[in-house]
Amino acid sequence: MPIRPISPERLVELLADRIAALPGAGERRLRVAVDGAAAARPGVLADALVEPLRLRGLPTLRVPAAGFLRPASVRLEYGRHDADAFHDLWLDDGALLREVLDPLEPGGTGRVLPSLRDPVTDRATRAPYTGLAPAGVLLLDGALLLGRWLPLELTVHLALSPAALERRTAPEERWTLPAFARYEAETAPAEAADLTVRLDDPRHPALVERP
Template identity: 55%
Template sequence: MAGGFRPIDREGLAAHLTERITGRSGRVRVLVDGAPPAGPVTLARSVAELLRDRGRGSLAVDADDFLRPASVRLEFGHTDAGMFLDGWLDEPALRREVLGPAGPDGSGSVLPRLRDAVRDRAFRDGPVPLGPEGVVLLAGGRLLGRGLPAELTVHLRMGRAALERRLAPDQAWTAVAFARYEAEGDPGAHADVLVMADHPDRPALRDR
């Protein structure tokens, strides 16, 4: 495939990421970035399961469980693309509760969920201990280019036409925001592993 990409299936992609992670010692933070139809959370959970099968503690965290309160993120309405890009994610909470503790000098105790966005109230989860060789996989959209600390970054790139075909009707408005994210943020340039995901079951990957 042109451009250094090679075809792979979803199982192979999960196995490839697992191999890259297990090649590192100590705690590892992984960002799996992509719009919902590209399946970043599903991929992160698959990798976490493979890691646990190998005896390595791991936790997949859904970034949508770390959104800011509705009064803040919906200040300009439910479909404001600018706020969706830059004002929905609770970055300080992700750093404080997930990525900081999972870092080499962190406590190793990671909060799996913070806020129920549907009910707009906090979950009651307690921290999960990762251990000295633990792995946290933070998955969701709009994660790259923010300076979030990680040892491995993955971007699942989906073109706008494919995205518009696959987005749920109530999420169709986000296609504009994700197109801006690709054009202005160039998340692929920040990714250690870039995955072309227009056909999620038949992706192609390129390692940096």
């Protein structure tokens, strides 16, 4: 597949245009996910999209998937550094569906819980519910989001080569690397996503063009 170099600024504008061109944009709520390892900083890209979408008449709501991790008693059942548990058990898919994605279905309430549990303290955040405008966009970011049958109108995967992922992953988080190797082998996120951006050098992203 052709790969097109693109500036970080132009990437944000292109993604905002792509979201604004989705079927139903401006008429119903849309759910967009930016998927990537922490080293790819998916939250930074999701944050950067908020203002461009607002300028296109699409109010946005940011929800980090890290606010929907399962309790530590489940996440850490096999130890603090179990890569398979990180891959399989950490994200609370059910809570994310129930509190964030399902309410944004056509005819849904539009009331979203921005976070459920603080991943550091393992306590409920007690965040209040937030309403998303009928023509709004949810921007979800996090790791290992694809292949879970989450109802999303657009998915963007931030891809790193194994070498770049290892180089840019903090030493205390390198135990997660086998989980991302599994993700590549079992989910093939670059193929599963609607759009893939190569970010080996964050200053010089490249958009993977599908035929």
